[in-house]
Amino acid sequence: MNAKQGVKILVVDDEQGIREFLSFELSQQGYEVFTASNGAEALERIRAEKFSLVISDIRMPMLGGLEALEAIKRMEPDVEVIMMTGYGTIETAVEAMKKGAYDFILKPFNLEEMLTLIDKVLEKSELKVMVAVYEASKSVFSSIDLKKILPVIVKLSLNILKADDVSVMLMGDDGKLSVAACSGAEGDERLQAFLEIGNRVAGRAAEWKTPIFVSGPLEKDPRFAGILSMRQIKHSIIYPLFIDNELLGILNVNRMAQDVPFGPIDLRGLTILGSQISQAVYNAKLYRQLQDKMTALEQAQEHLIQSEKLAAIGQLSAGVAHELNNPLTGILGFTQILLQDEEITAKQREDLEVIQSQSQRCRQIVQSLLQFSRKQNPHKEPLNAVQVFNSVLKFVKYDVSKAGIELISELPETLPPIWGDSSQLQQVLLNILTNAMHALEGRESKKLILRAFAKSGRVVVEVEDNGHGVPEKHLSEIFDPFFTTKPAGRGTGLGLSISFGIMQEHQGAIQVKSEEGRGAKFILDFPVYGGAEKNSSVTKPQTLNEARRA
Amino acid sequence: MPTDKKTILVVEDHESVRSLLKRLLEEENYRVIVAVDGEEALSRVSEETPDLILLDVMLPKLDGMEVCRRVRRDPAAGRVPIMMLTARGAPADQAAGLKLGANDYVVKPFDAEELKGRITALFLQVERDKGL
Numbered sequence: 001m002n003a004k005q006g007v008k009i010l011v012v013d014d015e016q017g018i019r020e021f022l023s024f025e026l027s028q029q030g031y032e033v034f035t036a037s038n039g040a041e042a043l044e045r046i047r048a049e050k051f052s053l054v055i056s057d058i059r060m061p062m063l064g065g066l067e068a069l070e071a072i073k074r075m076e077p078d079v080e081v082i083m084m085t086g087y088g089t090i091e092t093a094v095e096a097m098k099k100g101a102y103d104f105i106l107k108p109f110n111l112e113e114m115l116t117l118i119d120k121v122l123e124k125s126e127l128k129v130m131v132a133v134y135e136a137s138k139s140v141f142s143s144i145d146l147k148k149i150l151p152v153i154v155k156l157s158l159n160i161l162k163a164d165d166v167s168v169m170l171m172g173d174d175g176k177l178s179v180a181a182c183s184g185a186e187g188d189e190r191l192q193a194f195l196e197i198g199n200r201v202a203g204r205a206a207e208w209k210t211p212i213f214v215s216g217p218l219e220k221d222p223r224f225a226g227i228l229s230m231r232q233i234k235h236s237i238i239y240p241l242f243i244d245n246e247l248l249g250i251l252n253v254n255r256m257a258q259d260v261p262f263g264p265i266d267l268r269g270l271t272i273l274g275s276q277i278s279q280a281v282y283n284a285k286l287y288r289q290l291q292d293k294m295t296a297l298e299q300a301q302e303h304l305i306q307s308e309k310l311a312a313i314g315q316l317s318a319g320v321a322h323e324l325n326n327p328l329t330g331i332l333g334f335t336q337i338l339l340q341d342e343e344i345t346a347k348q349r350e351d352l353e354v355i356q357s358q359s360q361r362c363r364q365i366v367q368s369l370l371q372f373s374r375k376q377n378p379h380k381e382p383l384n385a386v387q388v389f390n391s392v393l394k395f396v397k398y399d400v401s402k403a404g405i406e407l408i409s410e411l412p413e414t415l416p417p418i419w420g421d422s423s424q425l426q427q428v429l430l431n432i433l434t435n436a437m438h439a440l441e442g443r444e445s446k447k448l449i450l451r452a453f454a455k456s457g458r459v460v461v462e463v464e465d466n467g468h469g470v471p472e473k474h475l476s477e478i479f480d481p482f483f484t485t486k487p488a489g490r491g492t493g494l495g496l497s498i499s500f501g502i503m504q505e506h507q508g509a510i511q512v513k514s515e516e517g518r519g520a521k522f523i524l525d526f527p528v529y530g531g532a533e534k535n536s537s538v539t540k541p542q543t544l545n546e547a548r549r550a
Numbered sequence: 551m552p553t554d555k556k557t558i559l560v561v562e563d564h565e566s567v568r569s570l571l572k573r574l575l576e577e578e579n580y581r582v583i584v585a586v587d588g589e590e591a592l593s594r595v596s597e598e599t600p601d602l603i604l605l606d607v608m609l610p611k612l613d614g615m616e617v618c619r620r621v622r623r624d625p626a627a628g629r630v631p632i633m634m635l636t637a638r639g640a641p642a643d644q645a646a647g648l649k650l651g652a653n654d655y656v657v658k659p660f661d662a663e664e665l666k667g668r669i670t671a672l673f674l675q676v677e678r679d680k681g682l
Contacts, residue, residue, distance in 0.1 A: 321637070322608065322637040325637035325658040325659055326564040326566070326567055326637060326658060327564075327566060328658070328659040329564075329566070329567045329570065329658045329659040329660065330564070330566030330567055330569075330570050331566075331659075332659045332661075332662075333567075333570040333571075333574065333659070333660075333662050334566075334570055334573075336661070336662040336663075337570075337573060337574070337577075337662065359659075363659050
């Protein structure tokens, strides 16, 4: 492409001879030349067209050169202006330069002189664009946060390419484009059309690898036939963002208000800008991948710490539990002997029964501790989660109805099987149901909703109540061993941590969602049996923070 | 001291549990002899073959598992019924004890009535086996 092609020059002079001379000679050079015979006409021209350069006489009727210069600079600060002047008006010419003219040329001039000057001006103006692009891209590079980069990209593209509408589409991990940022209002129709354009380009961008220029309404372009009418777009550049043959996204730059096609200078600016944007988007992508890896690493570490913590507590608990079992045997046994003595008084019997029940309670705690510490070998088999649910419901149904709780069962007829130990899973469900019943105590309406469903290779089981809920500050602790808010004597604080451990052993996860005062929802999910081998390699064990964050 | 009372050897290092068992069993009209550790248990068995051994697992010197194994190899006392008594309730522990030849397994803290019931049941079982 001839560098001069598409460069528009406006010649303003009241002398027809000069206008025709310059018009002819500059056209010969490849420039696109327009003329005006006075300042007012020049301003009208400039309003309608985008010029790279204005060559204007100083002394003209209607609107003089200086006034015209001021007006032009106000309208289009980037347009370069060369003033033509006679000997008598050199002072005025100097004045013009102060007002922003690039240079002046004395009449009469020879053609060579004029052409050299024009070259110089255009080179400078192009340099200005490039400098602007570089300056701008520096700011793009200064951040690797895509959220910060995108608005900058939009703004830069608007400024540098003198466009009034810009959208950036990025390729997602799923290989689909989506609009990541755009200027102006985010009309759904408009975004949809952009996406459609983007998708069509994306399909071919790999082959084309060049920006696509469209002039006139998109719908007239056969490449974009059928796309939602985008009449208001007059000129468009669709620029694929590439790094090493990888399509990262599409930059879509439009001119809607001004009917000025994109020219070679725009292309040059776009090439620099586009490669910088590609690089920035690529960096942001790499950074995000790095962050993901870091997060995974942190989670793995946290998981390790948690496992070690659990193991240490487990060992300690086992030791303590064994030591407690012997004295408990004595207490319970002798209490029983005393209770069988028919000579004791009713009061003594009452007291002994307190000793007995409290010791029984100790025994339960010790047993939970042992259960917690024990590395049980689960007997896993293909299970139907609904059946596990139902077997637990048998235990609690009586208590549930006695407590006035409305049990809403949304359990399906069939579910894909899961691979699990039914007694361990019953224990998990029992823990959760017991907690729910406790949370419903003292509530006016008491609802307990049970759900189970299959979702993308997982079986999900939910227990939801409208009880007191879990205060936010406790969400981070409820899976910790020995954490309990229940009154002394009611909970050991081990139920949920045991459940957490069991779920981990099942390559599953346990999560809690709750709003204080409005209820809580416990969500268990398991890999579907059969898809397990495939899943297990990618399923990383749930970390405690993941359970709490849910 | 010949008597028609059945003799039970209680092997238990914890004094409170030992005296509880002694008391419970004597009330049931058993004759109770005791040992406080594994070695003492074995020497009691060699002195006099009891009708049943109530054997704690975690014992000083020789643990209950080892005592069980040695009693089973003893030509004189090899067929004495053994009931293991332990603070460990894990199924794996129970299985290990039964594999070594224990006849039953009771987890501490136990219920007095249950313990007495199981001992009676064990004796009935032994009687029945003898009759075969």
